[in-house]
Amino acid sequence: MRLERDAFELSELVDRWGIAGADIRYLVASNRMRLSVRIVAQPAVLHATEWTAEGESFFVPVEEKVFSGLGDLALRDAFRLVRDGEGHVTHLFLPEEQMLTLCRDGGICFSHVDLLVRRDCAEALEREVLGVPLTTSEAFDFRLFVYDGREFAFTMPQARALEFMMAQTQAGAPDQHHSDILNAVGSTSQRLSSLFSRKPWWSQLLCKTEGRRGWYHLDPDFVIWLLTRHRD
Template sequence: MQIDKSYFTLPEILERWQITEADLIYLAENDKLRLSVRVFGVPMEFGDIEEDERGEPYKVPWEQSYHSGLLDLHARDVFQLFRCGEVHLESFRAPKADYATTWGDAKPVLVMIGDLLLRRDERDRFEIETGFSPGGQPMEEATFIHSADYLEVRCNGCRFKLGPIQAEVVRALHEAAQAGVPWQNGKAILSRAGSKSLRMADVFKSQKDWRHLIRSDRRGGYRLNLD
């Protein structure tokens, strides 16, 4: 049985990509790959960083809570971690905040190498941007991969950053292809995706290479261009 995970251990990633630990460390230290750690009940403050009239940055906190979940590490802390074996951290990255720090009387979080994880969406982002595939080999041109939310996909050598409605269309066409019925009525797909326009060309006009992603039968039917 295959478990649908939201994060992975580093040994799982090394096996998937067939790279050395030294290569993975290089990617993380140079901020090409963002590693994470799981915490439980840590007092954390999340917020944004804005500038005052003089251009000086200041923090605008919008949440203080006892956080359980993943926190992302700064590249500088990954560098120290792999050299010292452990680090005590007060500052982290967070996907939806400009900063994330411990607050109150909270002690710094002890992070050891074995604690490191990689978010699923970070794994998907890296594979899409680099064309890297499971097994460590560059993807063949016809390979289709996507992020969990379908906002980023790669197909036929082209990388696409999609809007929400575009992503829902691609998701629906991909699910149809997996179900063995790749050709779908375009208007029905667009309607279910919440599009005001029922013309595929209008919805994807911001994607100049969209026909490398979606194929038309010129009779109102559409499918992903997977072969």
């Protein structure tokens, strides 16, 4: 009998697709493969998303409960687990913009064998990458460059945020929530404006998505310039 599962173990997908660890780390780091873990009967605090008048999201606790089920890892936790093999996790994310805080002191230690990929994510990735070599575009240094007649100089975390957004754009997901951008670079800031403090021209490159509070995208002209800058 074959069970209809809601998620697959990462190890079985690696075997099925025949891809290397470096490819897995790339897929996770670029947020193309979102990883999950399953917890059983763990005390937790459920948080819901609320919004400020400026359109920035934040979590508020709404319920203490014993939770069993799938939870999605933050990007930095997911990458740490595929890189180091194990690590402690204190927060998990659920559908409908909810978050779990695990009540056990120090969180729960997960290892590589605990990593799961939700069925819908696995099926989408299978269509995208099965039999297709995973390649990266020529590296661009987002720390210092001249664009549209203006010199831009960014710190490493700021540059990683732009690099993450470019990778998402090339992967077909140009619009990203600010919390995912901040998680991708391991920032403790709550807002992009804090991450890019004292860099007044950052919003020329990273624009708010109209009609979607808290979402951003790279300026289309900047993307075109990045993709065509070496052409005659």
